[in-house]
Amino acid sequence: MYVKKNFPLEEDNMKKIIVGSIAVFGLLFCTAVLSFGQSAQQSNLGRVLVLYYSYSENANTEKVAKIIQELTDADIVKVEPATPFPEMEYPQFIQWAREQQLQGAYPPIKNLNIDIASYDFIFVGTPVWWGSSSLPVTELLHQTDFGGKPMAAFSTAQGGPGAAVSDIEAQAKNALPRGGINFNNVASDRQITERVTTWVRGLKL
Numbered sequence: 001m002y003v004k005k006n007f008p009l010e011e012d013n014m015k016k017i018i019v020g021s022i023a024v025f026g027l028l029f030c031t032a033v034l035s036f037g038q039s040a041q042q043s044n045l046g047r048v049l050v051l052y053y054s055y056s057e058n059a060n061t062e063k064v065a066k067i068i069q070e071l072t073d074a075d076i077v078k079v080e081p082a083t084p085f086p087e088m089e090y091p092q093f094i095q096w097a098r099e100q101q102l103q104g105a106y107p108p109i110k111n112l113n114i115d116i117a118s119y120d121f122i123f124v125g126t127p128v129w130w131g132s133s134s135l136p137v138t139e140l141l142h143q144t145d146f147g148g149k150p151m152a153a154f155s156t157a158q159g160g161p162g163a164a165v166s167d168i169e170a171q172a173k174n175a176l177p178r179g180g181i182n183f184n185n186v187a188s189d190r191q192i193t194e195r196v197t198t199w200v201r202g203l204k205l
């Protein structure tokens with residue numbers, strides 16, 4: 001008697017719970033699909049490649065490169081010297097790099113295993129070294145043909161922008177330069193994500 005009287009009520013509740021759960025899961029699924037589509041198309045730059053070099057412990061240029069990667073759903077590749085740079089204290093390294101730069105001694109870089117032709121838009125990022133691009137990125141430019149692709153350069157610096165962005169734009173063979181940018185003091189810039197986002201969203205194919 002007790003069981004018979006209460007069973008229909010329990011059945012009703014169960015139905016409500018099942019229908020409610022389906023509705024909630026449906027809603028969550030639709031939201032996930034919509035937001036995924038949005039992030040993949042956010043930049044309208046097509047298939048994007050980010051090439052960058054970063055040296056310091058703060059990895060400032062890498063930080064910017066990763067923000068771009070997230071915004072554009074890009075492939076990201078770090079440019080690296082084939083043989084690691086000699087180990088030394090940071091101030092000594094700055095001087096050593098200057099001597100290399102003045103001698104035009106650009107280090108061979110590791111094979112990147114990339115096919116530029118398969119991308120629609122390429123970012124090239126470097127720390128500013130003595131007012132220009134770093135040795136590995138300069139070497140990258142020596143050996144890369146951008147095949148008529150749009151390319152946006154970015155740099156990070158401690159004191160001032162120098163000419164790294166314009167040097168990259170001038171040296172990138174067969175690239176179609178889009179508005180490049182320098183970011184100062186990335187490590188202490190609380191709005192860096194916002195700044196990078198504003199820049200990337202303003203770029204066109």
Ligand SMILES: Cc1cc2nc3c(=O)[nH]c(=O)nc-3n(C[C@H](O)[C@H](O)[C@H](O)COP(=O)(O)O)c2cc1C
Nearest residue numbers: 054055056059060061127128130131157158159160
């Ligand atoms: C060899 C060398 C040269 C540098 N020259 C400059 C410069 O000319 N102007 C400047 O503002 N910062 C200069 N810096 C500082 C770096 O550009 C800056 O800290 C950058 O954000 C580091 O990026 P990273 O962390 O990706 O290596 C130099 C750093 C090094 C190692």
